[in-house]
Amino acid sequence: MWLPFDLDDRVTASAVAAAGTIIGALIQLRIAWKRELSDRARGAPVTKKTRRGPVLAVFVLLIAAGVGGFAFSESLVRQSQQETAALRGELRTELEQINATAARLELAARDERAPFSAAPVEGVRPDETTARASEASVTVTVGPCHKREAGAGASAACEQQDAQPVTLCASVPAPATVTESALYARPEDSQQAWEDSRVAPGGDVGRARFADKLFERAESTRSKQVCTSFSVWDGDHAYSARLMVRYTPAVSAESVANGSAPSASPAPNPAATGAPITAAAPVSPTPR
Numbered sequence: 001m002w003l004p005f006d007l008d009d010r011v012t013a014s015a016v017a018a019a020g021t022i023i024g025a026l027i028q029l030r031i032a033w034k035r036e037l038s039d040r041a042r043g044a045p046v047t048k049k050t051r052r053g054p055v056l057a058v059f060v061l062l063i064a065a066g067v068g069g070f071a072f073s074e075s076l077v078r079q080s081q082q083e084t085a086a087l088r089g090e091l092r093t094e095l096e097q098i099n100a101t102a103a104r105l106e107l108a109a110r111d112e113r114a115p116f117s118a119a120p121v122e123g124v125r126p127d128e129t130t131a132r133a134s135e136a137s138v139t140v141t142v143g144p145c146h147k148r149e150a151g152a153g154a155s156a157a158c159e160q161q162d163a164q165p166v167t168l169c170a171s172v173p174a175p176a177t178v179t180e181s182a183l184y185a186r187p188e189d190s191q192q193a194w195e196d197s198r199v200a201p202g203g204d205v206g207r208a209r210f211a212d213k214l215f216e217r218a219e220s221t222r223s224k225q226v227c228t229s230f231s232v233w234d235g236d237h238a239y240s241a242r243l244m245v246r247y248t249p250a251v252s253a254e255s256v257a258n259g260s261a262p263s264a265s266p267a268p269n270p271a272a273t274g275a276p277i278t279a280a281a282p283v284s285p286t287p288r
Helices: 009-042 048-113 253-258
Strands: 134-142 166-173 177-187 208-210 215-218 223-232 239-248
Touching: 009 048, 134 166, 134 223, 166 239, 177 208, 177 223, 208 239, 223 239
Parallel strands: none
Antiparallel strands: 134 239, 166 223, 177 239, 208 223, 215 223
16 A cells, blocks of 8 residues: 555554544444434434443544544654654765865875885885984986997987986985985976976986886985986986985984984085085087
8 A cells, every 4th residue: 555654664654544443433423423323313212332332432533543642643753764864864975075075185295205115225224213204305406318429529318228328326323224215307498396207217218218126325424315326318308316315314212212312413415404515517428
């Protein structure tokens, strides 16, 4: 049977029973009323049984009305509960979407705040403590590649094997631990920002390329160098290359015992202060 509301089986049964009782009581009242009119027309005396019939019908009608009212109120309560459940489901879905969006925004903000990512440095293990990390950087400009053909004065186009590698080295304190490094390269006449010129180790930028790995070498008793190679075989354009290194200073046993952390010791090379070092003039690879 079709019902306008999605009611419980017990509520439906109560409503049907109340409706049947009301209909039966109304029929009984009609019969009793007709019987009383017939008796009055014939002049028959009114007995107690005759008087009791309408009263009983009214009493049954009241009970049926109460049951019907209860069933109707239950239907309203059930409908309200269904609407509340649907609203809660919609709110829960929207809350999950908001949480997912907030997580994506937080991840994007974290990526923007951390432009460095770990690059392989031979013989170096990243330190987990980066609260006092310092930075060092070096920038160099390499001029176009010019190859001289044997027995001729005119220059020929360079190939990758003809490029003379240029070494970029950033100085850091000798006891420091290198945690991260970043490589950047772009044509000299490019207006692209350094942040958009990120290159992975071993990656190509046009007709220029970084070495596959970074390496360390001693510079003095107080400092060491983190280096990489950069090659250019473009005969028409110069390229600028940049190496940025993040490191943490070593903590001595005496400092740990005193409860104080040492600050980073400045390296002889100004690159240890984090300021980029740019060559005064383009560095052209030596012709072979």
